[in-house]
Amino acid sequence: MTDFAATKAMFDLPAGVLYLDGNSLGPLPKAAVARVGDMMRQEWGEMLITGWNKAGWMGMPTNLGDRIGGLIGAEPGSVVVGDTLSIKVYQAVASALDLSKGRRVVLSDTGNFPSDLYMVEGLLRSLNAGYELRVVEPAAVADSITDEIAVLMLTEVDYRTGRMHDMKKLSQQARAQGVITVWDLAHSAGAIPVDLAGCNADFAVGCTYKYLNGGPGAPAFIYVAPRLAASVRPALSGWLGHETPFAFDLNYRPGAGIERMRVGTPPVIQMASLAAALDIWDMTTMSDIRARSIELTEMFVALIEETCPQLTLASPRDPHKRGSQVSFRFEDGYAAMQALIARGVIGDFRAPDIMRFGFTPLYIDEDDVRQAAAIVSEIMQTRAWDRPEFKIRQKVT
């Protein structure tokens, strides 16, 4: 069994803060500052350009990819790190469409993260070949998977409510209809067990700054099923995805397997921070994380429902149907979240009325849950949120 006191001790958490927003940006691993400093001084500073080989920078995207792959049930050599999640969505869907010639519909749902839909919208407009992005309600996805669909693109865990799609079942259904799947694991990787290989998923993408704690702007990752990797023709055909990048040929030839999903120069400083963050995952397993996450979210839901009748649970009540977050609807949710943040309980708000709380067993324990719930109750009972300064909308993330 994981020693969660030990994992919590690996993070620098500010005093007086109950951080329930690790689903948006994970906190600072204590080892990350030194790791990044060492990389900058000893590798960049000392090795200069030779760091690409000597310090192994060039291999980091696949090395880190394999470590993330271990958390999401991916085969070795099937995941590579780089770019942003939006770029990886584009890359995955473009590749999937290229493989599914003839069909013209990308199916997604209203629970998908908007950027995923935006990227596909831009892609399909560019392709200008009669493609359609069909966006249905989450509950209607299963019935919409027909042999007309080229690509099914879904985020497994809804960013607002935490509702989970049944990845195994939907992937199976898609496969039976000849539909290629692209799964966004932004709120899955490090939050819930994922079994990409077991689900026969085709493509998956995700980010590393949420549950994986890689830091603000940490790179994304992409998974391509090994059975497909050799057939993928990358739309974003960059030199580090070339078979022989340093031959400087004028024509592109895709690299072997997942290497071809690399594009440009990888962000070495961000990757050093991510590497330090991933070390913490060696102290636990996804099944321990999941069991603990369910305990924590169940406890929070019970405490809030007992004391805050104004808040309505927006997440599925069955913990097996939600990810590692709990959301409540409240008309003045924006102001209430500002009031909570002022009291040190950091969750976030998602329009129009969602108060979102993430539970991350690596560094959140029962005491944190009890304290956070007590502060939520107090804010709601005293209407402490009903003050003008909490209602001024800023850009929020």
Next chain:
Amino acid sequence: MTDFAATKAMFDLPAGVLYLDGNSLGPLPKAAVARVGDMMRQEWGEMLITGWNKAGWMGMPTNLGDRIGGLIGAEPGSVVVGDTLSIKVYQAVASALDLSKGRRVVLSDTGNFPSDLYMVEGLLRSLNAGYELRVVEPAAVADSITDEIAVLMLTEVDYRTGRMHDMKKLSQQARAQGVITVWDLAHSAGAIPVDLAGCNADFAVGCTYKYLNGGPGAPAFIYVAPRLAASVRPALSGWLGHETPFAFDLNYRPGAGIERMRVGTPPVIQMASLAAALDIWDMTTMSDIRARSIELTEMFVALIEETCPQLTLASPRDPHKRGSQVSFRFEDGYAAMQALIARGVIGDFRAPDIMRFGFTPLYIDEDDVRQAAAIVSEIMQTRAWDRPEFKIRQKVT
């Protein structure tokens, strides 16, 4: 006049190394480690998710963009930082093609960096609409600009030889033929004066890890002429390029001006390093840099030609026709460069026979040039490169 001893003192340069490869990866600015450490501890660690607003992370891509803009003659508000150079090339060419409906040819040259050609190759294949990538010899570019051309995409300074295109003249010629220009400034930004606004350039892209010293994997930048920015329909339509990213609308609406060229979450840790590096540019001007660069390259060429008859100048002899690097052809250039690196003179090799030396006035002075030239002479005169261990090819960058 710039105090170049003072700028040199801003860098951590390893003892015993003469670093003539800042055109590939700039060295570590002394302030960068502390800046990154402070950002990680005081911003990420303390502010957590609120750092996006409180620490100004969200504004960094345009703030840094404006600072880079000042070095390349761009109008304020016309440059944004993010992604990699390959992605920015894709974004620029896709946008340019969208603006130039009807025409079907992208013109480039064999002196372009291969990744730029690869990205366009992948883009045109995806578009599948009869587009052609026409790659001519550098000397043939001017005569190939006709009204059949949709987009002229060139790297201003040849990465192998340092040969410069006449950006002003070619841009004018393109404009007269209704051709949209995309300039890659990878070897220009921080190396030579660039006047994007004065040239009436349409798009430009570049990286920040070469002459700008942002660090390995530092983000790229993109410029869109203000007269075009409002008409650009981004192909890579990500949420941070949306008019109101945090409204989480299901449909994409491009943000104002250059903001629409943002895609996903920006790399905050890399940007902190880049910010520290850009501070050094406040101590100089591009005209001082250029004058000094010409002095240094002229000196190096004279010393090498005097003592190394085996080496043939591959760069233009006229310093006004080359960037801030000098290249020599030598049949055993790979081995010779390995021998030089073993002696502390770091340049690089580019297939098939180019030995490349970058001169970066911020931290390279006359003494360095004299010492480096003396070591090159010695290596060539003693045939010190003619040893088996220098001939084993590794991945080089």
